[in-house]
Amino acid sequence: MNEMATVTTAKDWASDQEVRWCPGCGDYAVLKAVQRTMPDLGVARENTVFISGIGCSSRFPYYMASYGFHTIHGRAPAIATGVKLANPALDVWIITGDGDALSIGGNHTMHVLRRNLDCQILLFNNEIYGLTKGQYSPTSRLGTRSPSTPFGSVDRPVTPCMFALGSGARFIARGIDVHKNLVDVLKAAHAHKGASFVEIFQNCIVYNDEVFSSFTEKQAAAGKQLWLQAGEKMLFDGGTKGLALDVDKLALKMVDGDDPSVIVHNPKNRGIAAMLIEMRQDEGFPVALGVIYEDPRPTFESAVVEQNRKAAEGKTPDLQKLIAKGQTWQVEKEPHKI
């Protein structure tokens, strides 16, 4: 859509507002990654809108030197839908968290995905409620102790990417706040026309520190992170291990890296995408990262615009005619008796 790439630097995308997250918060890294990504996208600041709900991550728009709208809890996708329908030329980013997107705003997340509004949804998942001081969230693991669950949570968490897949999302990716690959994930999300769902594992240093360390720690990274690349074999642990399909069980299995049965990543394969999302670390599987699923289809706003255009075709908007429609009668100026 952008005919000419706009030249900017990462610094151009930083607003003059002081960033107010806790020292060491993963949000800083995501902010930097986004600011570093924007120049590579060749987009203009005036055409970019960051829209957020409520939560720590939702302060994000204040720190971007684009247009920004910090809205209310859970409703960013609905506001974004209005923005994009009113002006489809705008480049819309939704910044949300696990509580914002999957608890209070779960309904809107589901519908923005199924409608396939062209936007990027960055879900900062830290498995905790940070802004309200540490209660468990819909992605917190079973047994999470928090101020509201002093004896441990008893309800099972939702898997964000499975939620997205079930809602009809056509682009699903994962990244890690401090990982260098996040920029590539963001670029891929932006390149996708439609709702791009990106789950970012984000460390809350105060209320849920190191909750992802089992696969984000440097020592564990190689063996626990599977960075997917379209058309490439699903290899991890320095290429020594790979994923293959256990045909009998219709499930993924781990094999040696040089095993000929290692499968090649086809992002359009929805079934495999589900298996990749569902891989369990406690069974020795790595965490699937990068673009897990991508299969574009027409966007919501393009369909609305097209239908509006077609419905208006050949009609002249004449208000005076419109209000005089239907069965009318004229009362004459010169009155006469019956």
Added chain:
Amino acid sequence: MATAEHLVTKEEAAARSEPEAVVVRFAGDSGDGMQLTGGQFTLSTALAGNDLATFPDFPAEIRAPQGTTFGVSAFQINFGSASIDTAGDQPDVLIAMNPAALKVNANELREGGLIIADEGEFTARNLSKAGYEQNPLEDGSLNKWQVIHFNISQLTLDAVKPYGLGNKEALRCKNMWTLGLALWMFDRDRQPIVDWLKTKFAKAPELAEANIAALNAGHAYGETVEMGAPGIVQREIGPAPAEPGLYRTVTGAEALALGLVAGCQLAGLGMFFGSYPITPASPLLHHLARLKEFGITTFQAEDEIAAVAAAIGASYAGQLGITSSSGPGIALKTEAIGLAVMTELPLVVVNSQRGGPSTGLPTKTEQSDLYQAVYGRNADTPVAVLAARSPSDAFDCAIEACRIATRYMTPVILLTDGYIANAAEPWRVPNMSGYEPFPVSYYDTPPAEGEGVMPYARNADLARPWIRPGTPGLEHRIGGIEKQPGTGNIDYRPEIHQEMTEIRAAKVLGIANSIPDQQVCLGNDSGKLAVVGWGSTFGPIHQAVGRARNRGLDVSHIHIRHIWPMPKNLGDMLRAFDKILVPEMNMGQLKTLLRDQYLVDAKPLSKVAGQPFRIAEIEDAIEEMMG
């Protein structure tokens, strides 16, 4: 287009001995097509030059079990040779298509009024379903009324026999037979209905023919039985005086849709209409969804919150965001309306009020959301509030709502109700060139080098600039957090919150500078009693005050359109009366507001029956107040 060739002047009308008006109620099973019958009768009555008002009254159930009292659907029309403001206190004529319809409606009929019943439906089974132990058509229990009954079902079957319809389909033509009879009774032209049936059943000509045959048979029946049935006599209701011009009938929902279109056109804006289906507000969405050529995007959202949130998003992006619902839905939208107040974005919120609380009475009317509109948000969160008084008034109110929203960068709540939404009245089609456009301009001047963007700068109206995303050099961030004046940067300091709260309040109060002074709509500017109303109680109050004045009582009628802020002269006006009576279809909400704002001793007259006031009820209250 028809021409009314029977126009009378006001003088001629006044010279007539007694202006005549008749109230007819059609009542039947919800599947009997009573709303359709009423709608078509309304059209032919309007074409005959009568003034009229209607009251569709239908059950919440789409198809309640046949023959039950809770499945009764009714349509009342009041038409006459004088100005008509209400659907009428008591029907003069009741057309009852089954025992349940008779049971539910008979007691409202004026003593001596006429009941026409379809005896074909008065079977033992239907009588028992309606709770009758004996057949009321035979046991003398209806003696205070004139009753005529014949087998409309059989007569309809006979009339449509040549068209080879199944029994069920043939019986569906009953309503047209009944309409034919009603048209004969009041000497109405059948042709517009014949034309309408031909269009409606263009794809099934045999259905069109059968319905026309039923219509003609009902009409002919009226003529033939004239001799034998004293109840059926043709009555001529002369035309009402009317201003010259082009007329049509309009329901509140239609007028509201047209007014919103007009408002956006006058503002020069595209319309974004976000809504979630709810009774009785949905017709507005249906009407607007068909008008894409006027730059309208309609969005059926996943819920009420998304509907208003998307509208706010659209306003942020430069269109006029509009959302619509009824009380329970407005409750859900409340937090988002607060966001629009805080971010100072234009937004029109239409509330088609219904009986509550909670799900309440979805299809029945009430005006009990005034507190919700004026006070119903967390914190000090002022919005403008308007209320329409009638279907045609909804057109002008919608335009006014768009004007205020865009000029003052504020949410506006427009109150209407289930009665206005569904009721129809003749409407003189306005000439749009008589409306002053209020074109919106977006702010697009980037700040000078070294200076910041000022999204919360203020003009003389205290409104902030409307800066659309996409405007180069004006990138800025807004949100629900308290902010500095001018820059809009987050700022929680005590003095900042004090200042911003006061500015938001002053801006909305300042709307009073651009609204007309309050007028007395009937009677003197001072006196013994002011009857003060708002919304759809206009009709019965106006009639009641008129009648009281005809009896020499010193009473005036004040009708308030601008609920918040109120016209600047309203306080002085109210204080010029000894007493104030406020009839409302709620427990006294405007009464509270008037007491609060002006320290006047406003007395309530409450009705929460899901039905509009009767004129007589207000007349009685006036009598009592006058002592």
